[in-house]
Amino acid sequence: MSTTTTIPKKLPGMDLKKIGKDLYEVFIGPQHPGSGHMRIIIRVDGDVIVEADPDLGYVHRTMEKLAEGREFIKIVPLMERMAILDACNITLPYVEAVEKLMDIEPPPRAKYLRVLLCEINRVASHLYGMGIFGVFLGHSTMYMWPFGDREVFVELAEKLTGARLTHTYAIPGGVRRDLPQGFKEDAEKAVRYMFKRLEEYRKIFLDNPVIQKRLIDVGIISKNLAAKLGIVGPNVRASGIKYDVRIIEPYEAYDELDFEVPVYEEGDAFARAWIRIIEIQQSLNIIRQVLEKMPEGDPMHEKFWAKAPPLYKKVFQETKRVKLIPLFANLKVPAGRAFARAEAGRGEVVYMVESQNAMKPYRVRVVSPSFRNAIVFKYIVPGHRIADLPAIYGSIDYFPPEADR
């Protein structure tokens, strides 16, 4: 039996292309340990990156075009597919934009319920990001722990909305379900557990000398550069800019709540890791406050009840569940253009909705936080070694399904 095996001279994807003296082109991805698919084409001199070209679009679904062929209410479950863990945050500005066009404001209880789910989503989204960050750095404990703890908040969301992910909770006019019985006790348990866990994350991950060596002074984004590149969310706050839509332009019930937005001056990958931990703490505080301050009342706008048949009212009074009336599918939105934004887990998400007094929108424009953060790869990565790339990628919490839309 022959022991020689024939190795093909060129395996696809393995060939290095020499593009100049000592300059090689390397394709990283679309298969890599991160979440979803995304490729970065880098040009290296030795192992120093001289040029990086992010290649997006592997999970693109043309949501903006699909939205033009759907009724207004059906766009909420469509847009949720961007970031299923962060479903309430990512669709809230769309709902707000439609409400602006219809000139209605949700009742106060609905506003608090929306904030409640938004913060549960934010915690889950940050935990997911921390897990991916851990696996990028080869820290498998930091991968397992947040992914396990995320389950606590996914189940909390399930209790509130009936769905683990893609809740379709906020709809134009209010929310789909009222607070279930016993939710406050469950939420308090989850909050107490998470505070304890965050302390353990610090001990095993952030205070770990190996992790610190890999993150400190890596991928520094200065304050002015961050503003110029227009990056969003925890990344811009780690660069010394206090910018959070919840404070800049408070929406829903955020102006009635007391919370801090953490800001770091360093702008490196380590600051971006810390800021997520502190934001989880703040979100846990908000969850407690919301449950304390929750006003009584209907979770849907009175216009909704005026059109609902008696049976629907009965279902609501007995089970506190809003059943969507068929009329809702034929929602006609007055002509005009509205712009709305919210702070999602990964940063600011903006929507522009244009209606021409029809059942379907004329144009829906959405820009997700990850798409705006993608520019970091082009402008920050060059100058670093290849080994630093996973640290930078993980630290900006880039999420391809959200970026590609």
Next chain:
Amino acid sequence: MSELVEALKNKLGDLNPEVSEGKGFISVSVDSSKLREAAKRLLEMGFDHVKTVTAVDYMKEKQFEVIYHASSYLNTDLAKYIVELKTRIPRDNPEVDSLSDIWVSAEFLERETFEFFGINFRGHPDLRPILLLQEVADKHPLRKDFIVKEEGIFK
């Protein structure tokens, strides 16, 4: 908000802008030849980044509307406002000056508008598709004459 409308009218006065308040933004409409100058002045005022670049296809009027939503990170007074800088261009010759050198944050967003609408941004440093493959980008999917064939549930 009305103070900013006045400030914008003063700053951009000689460019004949139409300034009005919209739902969640302040709209500034200028002629496409004055787009760059308007953007430069907005940057001087402190609007240091753009949140979206996009277009709307008005097929009946044979026009595209190119829209930039600008805001500020470093100037805390302006941070809560969104300025919608927009211009109309003919649909059969969709060309407009790129603002990527004024607002670096517009670079990827202009690439996206280029592939989805086929709008040529003159002077863009790297104008090529970003999300789509070249074959799909050639069809410019977000134009209104691109019809999506949807399969019915019972077919």
